[in-house]
Amino acid sequence: MTDAKYDVLAIGNAIFDVLVQADDGFLARHAMAKGSMSLIDEARAAAIYRDMGPATEMSGGSAANTIVGLASLGARTAYVGKIKDDQIGKMYAHDIRAAGVAFETAPASDGPATGCSYILVTPDGERTMNTYLGAAQNLSPADIDPEQIAASRITYLEGYLWDPKDAKDAFVKAASIAHDAGREVALTLSDAFCVDRYRDEFLELMRGGTVDLVFANEAELHSLYQTSDFEGALKQLREDATLGIVTRSEKGCVVVSNDGVISVPAFPIQKLVDTTGAGDLFAAGFLFGLVRKTGYEKAGQLGGLAAAEVIQHIGARPQVSLKQLAQENGLPV
Template sequence: MPKFDVLAIGNAIVDILARCDDSFLEENAIIKGAMNLIDADRAELLYSKMGPAVEASGGSAGNTAAGIAGFGGKAAYFGKVAEDQLGGIFQHDIRAQGVHYQTEPQGLNPPTARSMIFVTPDGERSMNTYLGACVELGPEHVEEDVVAESKVTYFEGYLWDPPRAKEAIREAARIAHDNGREVAMTLSDPFCVGRYRAEFLDLMTSGTVDIVFANKHELLSLYETEDLELALEKIAADCKLAAVTMSEDGAIVVRGKELAKIAAFPIEELVDTTGAGDLFAAGFLYGYTQDRSLEDCGKLGCLAAAVVIQQIGPRPMGSLKETASQAGLI
């Protein structure tokens, strides 16, 4: 039996979250709703302008790994931090969630990655990310035994920004497929899709990636169309399985000619959308690795997303397993 349900590979980032209004974004040239890559000087400048902030371990794939563990699944994680305060926070938090994490920290320079996330009154988050130590992740950090013993190896599209991470992902995919496992990715962000459209499509059509997660905007960007049905047809042809989230409209899952529509779970208040897609992937992959139906996988994903958007920060504070049990999904 595989030791892990899901191995997640991503940029190990500590999120620094603060509230702001839309005028703050305009004044500081921040693209709303996107992940903006910044350098160290810009990171210091934005941090100096932030109001009261909350620090929380984040990073897209890290959030997904923590979510899977929160459902009671067996999760592992690869990602690079530095031997500094934020690196210590990240290591502590992900291990405390029950995630297997043994990637060696990277000295003191570059420092651990951090993302200044500004949350506007509508709950939208605008991320400004300094990658720091993340760029040091390379193929030598791929633990072959962990990949071989994971049912699914999942990575974030953001990893296409640091150059050596691409090599790590291709090596992990080779090991996974050599051992009869599957590989999944999230498209991460419409701007990320814009930067790497051809490469992402090649990952899918070449069979390097089996399962794709995207939100509606990322999917439409991938195929450069405004026609959702056409985009769904194309992604169904390009990969084995795709799950597309659509905010309050729930999600659509396609596998060949099979299609499942899943309604969103009702919420009391939208607080912060940070981590919504990451937690959808967590719920879906937890269900998938437990051999649940596509509809059940989608429901678990939508439930996890609904939980995380009603709080500040990208990792649920309560037990996802308990919440799913109360909803009759486990």
């Protein structure tokens, strides 16, 4: 196996985030399930936007947040996601490249606008997402560069990609190329509602060896195995995945592998502001630990540190150098 050009390459829905603080009444008025991610059309997007208060706007997308976190830690990174050649698309491309991430996916010249997610953050820090996929849903196998995938130690895929058909095919193509090159493939389950939609297919990806590493939170794990028994679900995950990482909010995370089960406590925080991006940034820290061969416990600590940084401010991307933060806390970078 040749040396990798990139530590991690992520493939995801390129989504521009519009974040606003709202109360439970706003969610009720718009019939939103708190804490969920719902796919919406352009008309509903416009209706929600009209009713929103002052917003914070920034580039987002689950796998993109992860890859920006990895770059902040000092990893060599690349991203694949579809935008349109419009104003928001240009901002999106600028932001991800400015973070030090290689981004070479050709923008669409026609079709739907660059995707947007309208994220309502309630006073308890919970986020409820309403996503208009737009151009992101037109990511296709043609956007997958075999050389770039083969040159990446880990290819990281977001479960949300399973919604659009072409993106699903791109996902499978990338996994196949990665394995042929002797590389690893990671999947984040993304959302419990996403797991509800594609449970059997996700299980087949794991059991069939299409993915090697699986990231999930507790809700996603329970949804995957349709059980409220955490220990039972964890045991099943250990059988189905080469490596499984389950985040448990303030309880930290659990890592399951052939070597056994490791629990890592959460990193302490001063104030929870916004949970948007917590799982994305945890994955960034953990993947960084993996490519730096720190061992699972240190990888879990790096994940906890990155998640703790992002949940203490609005927005799903780090506001300080994660590399510097890790160094200050005695973690390997």
